[in-house]
Amino acid sequence: IRDSDRRLKTNIKLVGEKNGFNIYQFAYKVNPAVKYVGVMAQEVLEKMPEAVVTGINGFFGVDYDKIGLKMERA
Numbered sequence: 001i002r003d004s005d006r007r008l009k010t011n012i013k014l015v016g017e018k019n020g021f022n023i024y025q026f027a028y029k030v031n032p033a034v035k036y037v038g039v040m041a042q043e044v045l046e047k048m049p050e051a052v053v054t055g056i057n058g059f060f061g062v063d064y065d066k067i068g069l070k071m072e073r074a
Contacts, residue, residue, distance in 0.1 A: 021039050
């Protein structure tokens with residue numbers, strides 16, 4: 001499960017679509033120099049809520065195995 005909440009991310013750019021989910025390039029606000037490619041939890045929540053969990057910090061995480069994707073470093 002990866003932190004995938006839009007509120008944690010910056011420099012978000014749509015780069016494609018896979019398995020019915022939008023794929024974005026983004027950086028986490030805590031380390032904006034490192035870019036990743038993945039989904040936004042809020043969008044996954046709408047299509048497949050069983051793949052999203054709410055962490056103790058109140059932010060959403062995505063179980064990428066359940067959506068058949070991987071979050072990768074860009």
